[in-house]
Amino acid sequence: MLDDVRFIIHKDYPVDVNTRDILFKMSQIEEVVKPVVALPDVHFKYSYHTPTGVVVLTKNKIIPKFVNANCGMSFVVTPFFVKDLNQPRMDRIFTYLREKISVTTRTKPVILPSDLRQIVKEGAGWVVDKFGINPANLLNFENEGSLLKNDYRSIEEIVSYLPASCQEIGLYSMGVLGYGNHFVELQKVGEVIDDDICLRFGIAKDQLCFMLHSDSRAFGQAIFDFYSKKAKKLFGLQQLYKKWHYNLLSCEYLPHSVKALIESTNRGLNRAKSVFYWKADFFNKKKKINFQAIDLNSKEGIAYLTSTYCAINFGYANRAYIASVIRDAFINVYGIDKLDLRILHDGNHDALQIENINGNDFVVHRNGASRAFPTKYYPKHPVFSYTGQPVLLPSSLGNPSYLCAAKQGSIASHYSSCHGTGRVVDRGEARQKFKAKNVFDDLDRKGMKIYDYGKGYTAEEAPGAFKDIEKIKEVIIEHGIATPAAKLYPLAALKGWR
Numbered sequence: 001m002l003d004d005v006r007f008i009i010h011k012d013y014p015v016d017v018n019t020r021d022i023l024f025k026m027s028q029i030e031e032v033v034k035p036v037v038a039l040p041d042v043h044f045k046y047s048y049h050t051p052t053g054v055v056v057l058t059k060n061k062i063i064p065k066f067v068n069a070n071c072g073m074s075f076v077v078t079p080f081f082v083k084d085l086n087q088p089r090m091d092r093i094f095t096y097l098r099e100k101i102s103v104t105t106r107t108k109p110v111i112l113p114s115d116l117r118q119i120v121k122e123g124a125g126w127v128v129d130k131f132g133i134n135p136a137n138l139l140n141f142e143n144e145g146s147l148l149k150n151d152y153r154s155i156e157e158i159v160s161y162l163p164a165s166c167q168e169i170g171l172y173s174m175g176v177l178g179y180g181n182h183f184v185e186l187q188k189v190g191e192v193i194d195d196d197i198c199l200r201f202g203i204a205k206d207q208l209c210f211m212l213h214s215d216s217r218a219f220g221q222a223i224f225d226f227y228s229k230k231a232k233k234l235f236g237l238q239q240l241y242k243k244w245h246y247n248l249l250s251c252e253y254l255p256h257s258v259k260a261l262i263e264s265t266n267r268g269l270n271r272a273k274s275v276f277y278w279k280a281d282f283f284n285k286k287k288k289i290n291f292q293a294i295d296l297n298s299k300e301g302i303a304y305l306t307s308t309y310c311a312i313n314f315g316y317a318n319r320a321y322i323a324s325v326i327r328d329a330f331i332n333v334y335g336i337d338k339l340d341l342r343i344l345h346d347g348n349h350d351a352l353q354i355e356n357i358n359g360n361d362f363v364v365h366r367n368g369a370s371r372a373f374p375t376k377y378y379p380k381h382p383v384f385s386y387t388g389q390p391v392l393l394p395s396s397l398g399n400p401s402y403l404c405a406a407k408q409g410s411i412a413s414h415y416s417s418c419h420g421t422g423r424v425v426d427r428g429e430a431r432q433k434f435k436a437k438n439v440f441d442d443l444d445r446k447g448m449k450i451y452d453y454g455k456g457y458t459a460e461e462a463p464g465a466f467k468d469i470e471k472i473k474e475v476i477i478e479h480g481i482a483t484p485a486a487k488l489y490p491l492a493a494l495k496g497w498r
Helices: 017-027 087-100 113-122 124-131 135-140 155-159 164-170 195-201 217-227 234-249 256-279 299-334 408-413 427-433 436-446 469-478
Strands: 005-007 032-043 052-058 071-081 183-192 207-215 342-357 360-367 369-371 390-393 401-406 416-418 449-452 482-495
Touching: 005 017, 017 032, 017 052, 032 408, 032 416, 032 469, 052 369, 071 299, 071 390, 087 183, 087 299, 087 449, 087 482, 113 124, 113 155, 113 164, 113 299, 124 135, 124 299, 135 342, 155 299, 164 217, 164 234, 183 195, 195 401, 195 482, 207 217, 207 299, 207 482, 217 234, 217 299, 299 342, 342 369, 342 390, 360 369, 390 416, 390 469, 390 482, 401 469, 408 416, 416 469, 436 449, 469 482
Parallel strands: 005 032, 449 482
Antiparallel strands: 032 052, 052 360, 071 207, 071 342, 183 207, 183 482, 342 360, 369 416, 390 401, 401 482
């Protein structure tokens, strides 16, 4: 049994019995290529049916319940340093970001139906062309910003896999950050750990950078809900509810106040559900979950993978769009004509895709796990051929994060790394255990400024709800998954809660 699941964890954060049982159950599915990998940030969410921080390989099979709707992160490097920043400038930068980036589904779309068709095929490439981002940045995106760029199928055929309701809500999902643990965080390079890697990455001490966490928002979630078996339970009532929810949010005639109420109600219902499952563990459906596999080459498998790739491409585009807003904020505040921001890295940590691993094609299911390709996967890249892929290790609110580089040892983790520190307290429990005021008092003491939209649940993101980043870093170093290049200190963040 020990060979079925590979635990790459810290001794201070043992995996609980429930999570361990689910992981072993996942590994026993016929289609799974052993071992299932549990990364150092592995934890169980009561609002979901499989643990976060897990990587699973299959051959020619998709297991939908092994992955969540896509999500990922970007790392944006500015040419400015701490000496170039003061409080009034910071306030103006984040005021601009808050005005241009929505926390929830937009009232009015910033893209047209014709744009959406291009986005699902071209991904971040559409943003590069539309908003004047240097195309060289696409080399730094996983899959160069699109999983369908070289697909032989026409846009019409690709779009045919997306229900009309998903396409409608997609128009209102571009430029949306999201709430919960999503953020746009301004950081300074506080410590250069590896001089050579930082030199090649083009970053130096006290340089200003941004780490941003977002996805394809309601567009990707609508696709996930449409194709997910879980949305068909309760005699189809949940599927009807989902359609109603997305149709209302994409209605151009509804005022913003009504849409805000709909989203707030939906968020409240989801949070209430997570609290219920946390408190009523005997009712926990995860213990009885039935993992069904889909043949990759079947009609259903092609539809599922194509639609998932569309959502991932939208996520690439959405984060690139937010990066363009960051650029425009600096142009506006500093009164300059143009600015060439570098997107050093953009990648997913909730994704389903086909990858060639050591000469074999696998369907890789990553749920709360980032890809970590070493140098051999970038033979022609001007930077990553020397450093390996950048690996982001974000921390909890107010605490330092790390910019790392993938190493050869990541072969043992299916070329994956943790996507953060991971929870020790579930969201539902965190709202009972921590107080929002204490979170903000702690941030004030650390000198970190929060700019928010007045929505959500601050206590869920209390630092005490997460593992210690230094211990998580120890694990990825010990196992040769990645090496730290720089330690990053937070200065300010745009958040979707409060």
